[in-house]
Amino acid sequence: MTEATWSVGRVAKRCGINVSTLHFYENKGLIKSWRNDGNQRRYKPDVLRRISVIKAAQKMGISLEEVKQAFASLPDNRTPTVEDWQLMSQNWQQLLDSRIAYMLKLREYLTGCIGCGCLSMTKCPLYNPDDTLASQGSGPVLLEQAEQKVLKRR
Amino acid sequence: MTEATWSVGRVAKRCGINVSTLHFYENKGLIKSWRNDGNQRRYKPDVLRRISVIKAAQKMGISLEEVKQAFASLPDNRTPTVEDWQLMSQNWQQLLDSRIAYMLKLREYLTGCIGCGCLSMTKCPLYNPDDTLASQGSGPVLLEQAEQKVLKRR
DNA sequence: TTAAAACCTCAACCAAAGTTGAGGTAAAGT
């Protein structure tokens, strides 16, 4: 059922992306192919997993550059095993956890602050019109600090 | 403490953004200013809240265009009240909830699929090398569908 | 065997969200 080699068109269709995107990814060093006699790209089936991972990573807000770095930990000469992928994805699980935690924090702020009467509150992380904190670089910047704390690993 | 009018430089410093960003936002219609006698921008203090909201929105993955549309619901002729902001932020709370739910789903996939042995599973939404589902346009596309379901409001 | 579909390269283009720089004016500090 699963064939040994794939053409660009088949991969593209299968993954729901454009052929041009495959060219683009190859150019960026995210996927690899070899050529047949007529100079057309051929892929090993594991390219499908790579693309799936790229797409999942993008949904987490991970850039292609970061994906590339993560891919660098995969073996070069052999098809990655389950363990290889597992190892690679562990960082991302943590990142995702942080992202989720951050979103929850943001939700709290959104519920409690944007629509609240806190225009006079000095502690509101979304809006603090009192200049006493601003001089220390606080004000709306607090949220940024929270993000940096949470996403430090990146 | 809170002054009645603000200059670009003060707003920028206070919000931790560049002056050029303020110009940019004004150009996009996200904030407004008037000019003094020397053609310099002056802001009402509520510009701070606007910028805070823009920044919070961006952290949720909301584009400036979408922020602009949301701002369109705010009153034009008077400074927005607490209720105005509350109303505006309600949609975003739902969006954020969806985003969080989606992230949790993604985490589940990440834990269960990327690093699993599911290369032969037909139900894996991240990677399904068996062509039976692919012919129906499923495979890695499933994740997209999940996203669309979850984010339909956008 | 011939037409259509798929593929190739390379360069140019797109959108979002800004940033940078040039050339000049206004305001503030000493």
Place this chain on the structure above:
DNA sequence: ACTTTACCTCAACTTTGGTTGAGGTTTTAA
């Protein structure tokens, strides 16, 4: 008064993640 800092406009540039098109070759299907 003068010098530094802040401000102005406008155009061009940057990055990310691709897409589009021109001009030409290869594969596939009838």
